[in-house]
Amino acid sequence: MTRTSTPSILKGAFILSMAGLISKVISAGYRVPLQNLTGDLGFYVYQQVYPILGMALVLALYGFPGAISKFISDRDHTGGPASLPSFYLPVFLLLTAFSLVIVAAGWMQAPRLARWMDDPHLTQAVRTSFCVFPFIPVISILRGVFQGKNDMTPTAVSQIVEQVFRVAVIITTALVVSRSGDLYHIGTGAAYGSMAGAAAASLVLFLWMIKKRGVWTFQRSPVQASFSRHILLYGVLISFNYMLLLSLQLVDAFTLVPQLIQNGYHPEEAKVVKGIYDRGQPLIQLGTILASSLALALIPSVTRRRMEENPELVRSSIASAGKITLYLATGAAAGLIFLFPDVNEVFFQDAAGSGYLRVLMLVIIASSLSITTASVLQGLGRIRHTAVLVMAGIGVKGAANFLWIPSAGIYGASLASLTAVTFVLFGNIVILRKDLSLWRWRYLPWGPLALAVAGMSAGLYISRGAAKALFALDGRLPLLLYILALSVGGAVVFVLILIRTGGFTRKELEALPSSNRLIQLLPKG
Structure with a gap:
């Protein structure tokens, strides 16, 4: 029986959080060159299919891995490694059936979905987007098993690799589409990018699985027949908590x-x-x-x-x-x-x-x-x-x-x-x-927050007026440098006002770098 220490759990959570932050910054950042290459119409096409791709990503990154990791973690306290015939195979078959049902429904209903979006040209892009779902079972199971063992590194690495491959294919497609002129291909390119990223992540996880010992066995184990259905239900419920913004985009895709x-x-x-x-x-x-x-x-x-x-x-x-x-x-x-x-x-x-x-x-x-x-x-x-x-x-x-x-x-x-x-x-x-x-x-502390927003806004207003009076901000590069400078300055002013007006406690500041200097800024008493 193995017990996982609290520091180990926190370290694993930190690794996963940092990987999530890096991959999400990549995911948000590539849309700027995508819009620049394809224009607002091309960006519209991409955003119409993105909620479908995003939901597959959430299921494979948070939902099913979270449910599987809970099962593996509980099992580690009661028995040995999970069994291939008793655990891996039943879960894989159930998640595969779930994914194939979604693919079949999406493929057949794609023309209707495109009509609901009031754009029949999106039919092929919508169809292709649903083809990402068959990659969910393998990625989810492997990520969930590693996370259940509190080994977050494979999930973190696979997450970043997935985003890199996905973005590379999407930007390459955008370059081709910007020259060919058929902007609706950006939708299918986005789907192919997601499939390429999922395939790369699956390969990374599979190679990690081969090297890792003690995470699976051929020996059958006595498990309840309904456990895989609980994983399916629990995984879908977890995913909803990460789908709020995606869901709003999906509603806009069908109604706007x-x-x-x-x-x-x-x-x-x-x-x-x-x-x-x-x-x-x-x-x-x-x-x-x-x-x-x-x-x-x-x-x-x-x-x-x-x-x-x-x-x-x-x-x-x-x-x-x-x-x-x-x-x-x-x-x-x-x-x-x-x-x-x-x-x-x-x-x-x-x-x-x-x-x-x-x-x-x-x-x-x-x-x-x-x-x-x-x-x-x-x-x-x-x-x-x-x-x-x-x-x-x-x-x-x-x-x-x-x-x-x-x-x-x-x-x-x-x-x-x-x-x-x-x-x-x-x-x-x-x-x-x-x-x-x-x-x-x-x-x-609503008062310190209001003062910090007011102080930051006043500082930005004065700085913006001075910068535009002193410098020619005609090109995008000068504007970018100007925005970066104002953002850093505004953030510093915002935080300093919060500290000075009592927005942070002494204990909260002690956890930050240079805490001794920051504590000196706290109001007396």
Whole structure:
């Protein structure tokens, strides 16, 4: 029987978090050159199929591996390695059947799905996208087994390799498509990129499995016949907690263009407007990653057992995670909103859509807090509750799109996304009240946060005026350097005001580099 130490668990969580951060930065960053190469219409095509590809990625990275790792971890405390005939084969067959059902349904219904998107030209791209799902079983099982043994390195390496291969194929396709002129091929290219990444990740994991001993045996083991079905159900429920932003994009894929066309837009114009609106997605993704990653490092210490053993310590960890997420998300959203016309021009070549994209940036705050609170609830065993809330959030987004796009256009879609993620966030907080009372959220340091946002905004306003008066910011490179300088300066001002006004406790600052100097900035008393 093996026992895994707490430091080992935290080290594994850190490795996985860093790999997730790197791969997500890659995933968000490549969309800028993709849009630059294919324009807003090509970006629209990519974003129409991306939710399908993203859901396959989530199932293979978080959902099924999480469910399998729980089974393997529990087994490590009661017996030896998992059996090939009794564990690996039944799980593989069930996940394969699940994947093939999705592929068959998606392949046959692709023409109908494309019609619902009001763009029959997307049929082939939609069909090809569903072909990613057969890669799920092998990747999920191997990642889950390694994670169950608390060996996070194979998952981390395979995750980065998957993203590198995927991005390489997509950008290569974009280069070819930009010369050939058939922009709808970018959709099939994205699907082929996901398949190439999944194949590369499978190979890495398989080679790791061959070298690793003690993770499988041919000897049959007495296991319950229904365990594989529990893995399927548990895996799907876990995945919902990571699909909030993807789900909103899926709703937009089916409703935004049709709604715009019904309200007087020409079909080609509606597609271009949708492509401009989709510029906000990589920025939201990047802002959410940066805001929630640091807080999520605290989450492995939040479990039901720890809550029962030391409730006050766990509640303190939850409150700190929420506070850090709130600070980082608010700072990122406020900075992007203030700098957005220039950010839009630097990354996407023009300032089109800056108004409704600014509104969309507010999603960073609610989505970051939603992910953090959902992760806390997941650690406390409330996975079904969070999955139901995400499904309800999808309904809110769809209803709001139908209500607000006819009257407010793309602004309506931005407000619908903000409403949906805020709904999920408040739902998470209400469920969490059984373990963390609502008054703790009311007494977060809102005053220091408001002062920090105001101080940062004032500093950015003065710096922007001085920079544009002193320098010629005509090209994209000077604008990029200008934005980077203002972002760093704004972040420094934001953090210093938070510390100086009591936004952090002494204990929280002690965990940071140069803590002695930072502690000196705390208000007296």
